[in-house]
Each structure stands twice: as C-alpha cells, then as structure tokens.
Amino acid sequence: MPAATLTAARSLAATPAHARTIGSVEGRRAFAFKEVGKRFGDKIVLDGISLDVRAGQFLAVIGKSGCGKSTLLRLLAGLDRPSSGSLTFSGDDGHSRTRFMFQEPRLLPWMSVVRNVEIGLTGIAGGTQARQRALAMLDEVGLADRADEWPSVLSGGQKQRVALARALVGQPQILALDEPLGALDALTRIEMQQLLERIWLDQKFTAVLVTHDVGEAVALADRVVVIGAGRIALDLDVPVARPRRHGSAELAHIEGAILDHLFSRV
C-alpha cells in the first residue's frame, strides 16, 4: 500500500527531534506515540511519551512496577484511550491488527486447545479454514499433537504457548506482550524466549514486550526503552547479532548498563 507508506514517510519528517528515529530510516514505521499522556483521576501514569517504532522491530519496555509500562501497552492495543497526545499507526487498520498477549494464558477452559487458538481468528476466518490455520500455528509452537485436549491438562509453559499461537494465528502486524513469561520457571522461560524469537524472525511482526526482567529484554529486543515516572528515561539499541547466546558478555554488559541506570536515577 504505497499511500500508507507515503503518509508514514511524511509524518516521519515531522517527528520532533527528541523522538527516536534511529533504525527507522530504511523500514516503514509500525506506530508512533506523540506526547501521549494518561491520567487515572489525579494520578498521572504516563506523562508525555513520544516513541517511534519501526515495523518489524522488537521493542522491550522495562521499568519498575507501577511505572506505567503496562498502561503504555494497553494504549497500544486499544484497551485504553490516551488522555492527551496521539497514537498513529501505519496503514489505517490500527488497533485491529494489534494482538495482545497477557501475563496469564487466559485460555477458555471449556474449549479444546485448537478451538482456543481459533479465537484468534475471530472476524478473520471461520470453519475448516480457521481450524487448519489454528492447527498450523499450533504446529509452529510445537503443540500440534495436543490440539484436541482441554487446556487444564497442559503445563503452564504449554498454556502460554497456546496463548502465543492464539495471538499470532491472525498474523497481526503488532504483537503486544504484557510480561507473558513472568509466571514461568526459569528454564521454561528461556525455551519460550527462543520460541518467541524464532517465530518473530519468521513472521516479521512488530513486537512490543513489557517486562521487568532486564535479562529477558536484552536477550530478545532490538531496542530497549526504560520508563521511569511516566516518561522515557532511557532508549537504547541492542545491536547484538542473532541468534544470541544467553549469558554472553556482550548482553551482560548492556544489561548491567540498564540496571545501573534503573537504580541510580529514580
């Protein structure tokens, strides 16, 4: 769609100097926050966030609990509306091409695994076509053989893989992840990170991962944004080649720098 690209290119030129545009030169923009603020009553949660994210980028948003990072994600997914500022998407389908993955799997216990994945195709496909796409996506996350079982017999990591399949089966342009691996044990978590990275490399969606785990953020993301007191406190590229090895010195160095930042300036 050349028209949308053109719009994106034009608004890119008008982006204020303080908004990040590094890396967006060659790619099309996925979405942009422009001076976005969010208040709940008197409480200011987000205070003028400007963020420009290139299509296909893997962005991690970190911050202490209550810093507003989840709110940022809910605004992106259209679950909340900004109190001030604006949010623009490339193309005009905006929120509808954004999928949300929750901290909990949130599978419907009364539907089989494959029918749960089909929920992700609501309004996109139905009938046998939906089932085939859901099965293909389950295969992708390594659970094709569990398609007809109830969610209650799956382990926590498997449930979250089903939730990932449900989020991705509709081929979203943007995937919003709200600490989806937070409740998993350390080994399952690393497995899930690798799965997520593999599928992301394969499908090239824009990923926005909210996490409190700095190690996870630098292991997965191209770019890490730290939110503090409702503002962007740090915006850092992670120029490390993939596949990345857990615990490599390069990642540890970046992780250390972010942690220093988090704990020195609050």
Next chain:
Amino acid sequence: MSLAARVARNGAAGWLLPAAIIAGWEAAARAGLIPANVLPAPSAVAEAFWRLTLSGELVRNIGVSTLRALSGFAVGGSIGFALGLANGLSQLSRGLTDTTLQMIRNIPHLALIPLVILWFGIDEEAKLFLVALGVFFPIYVNTLLGIQGVDPQLVEMGRVYGLDRRALFFRVILPGALPSIFVGLRYALGIMWLTLIVAETISASSGLGYMAMQAREFLLIDVVVLSILIYALLGKLADSLARLLERLSLGWHPAFQKG
C-alpha cells in the same frame, strides 16, 4: 484393582446399603418384630405395587405427578434462569429487581399454601404455582452467582480478540456460569419433588400424594409406603439425569475428567 474398588467405581456400591436395609426389613417383618400395621414387609409393598400397576392406577398417578412436577419446573426454572441471566448481565436489571427477589426468597414458599388454596382452590394451578415458586429461587440464585463469578480476565480476553456480545455470551459467559447453574438445577429438582409431595398431600384429586392420602383413609399402609418409595426413586432418577447432563456438558472441568 480389587473387586470392592471396582464395584465402588461403577456406582453399584451406592445400592448395597439400600438392598441390605430392605433385606433386613423383610426379615424383621417376617419374624414379627415389626407389626404389619406399623410398617408392612417389602414383599407386601411389592404386592401393592403389582396390584396398582395391573389396575393402571399407579402409572396414571405417577404420570399426573411427573407432569405437574415438570411443568412447574419448566415455568419456575425458565423464569429463574431468565432473571438470573438478566441480573447477571445488566446492572440496571439487578438494581431494579434483586432486592425484591431476595426479600421474597426468605419466605418459605410452603407457607403460602393457605393463600394459594384461597387463590386457586385445589386445581392444577395451585400445584403448578407452588412448584414453580419453589424451583425459581435455586435456579435464579445460582445462575446469577455463576455469571457474576465468570473470570473477568477471560471476558477481557474475549473483547480484545474481537468477540461480539453474542459470541462473548455463548463462548465465555454462559460456559463459565454453567457449573454453578448445574448446582442450582440439582437443588431445584429436589425442591420440585418436595413441594409437589406437600401440595398433593394437602390438596389434590389425583397424583402420588393423593394416592398416599387416599390409602391412609382406608388404612392401606402398604400403598402409603409404596408412594414414599416411589418418591425416593423419582427423586434419585431426576438427580441422575441432572448428573448425566452435567457430565456431558462439563467434560472440560477437571472435576469431571476422572472416572
């Protein structure tokens, strides 16, 4: 697996105790320990059963009672279910009606019998009204409770994934409320028989309760005991049907996946 464990798994164990009680009862009656004018022997009850079956009286009375029970259940149950859904889904509806319903709920519905007889006489309407009223509350309360107890996180998930109101109701809210609705259903079935027995005993010209009262007049104690046993069997039958329905529709529930 031992024989005892297998019998217990098949549910046959539940029938061992009633069978033993009947055998002991028969033996005691034959030995003259229980006078026949207090409690007739099971064989005498079986004889009464056969006699009334041949005359067609028993089948007719069971038919009449079952029809009353089911029609009362259908009326009260569907109103209770509908109001439970409405009040579970709509704040406005709950605000308007819930207080009133909770007040009425605290009146024992059998206390209304004198009033009901004044209103309807001893016709079918009286029985239907009482059964419907008795069945209404367990269904209403548990439907409401079930809907209010649906996990809001699942509802939010449904919204985020673009389910419309209809799909949200049929795929998320109703299945989530179903376990609680079944609790209400089983309660209601118990109350259904209880109410009917009382209503038929007090005022009726047909049905099982009427049969028992007639038999009392003529000192046919075997028929009285037979009626009571049939009530027990009908109650058990209704409960088994509800359980079957529950197992069929709650297959996903961890509680129903074993055995």
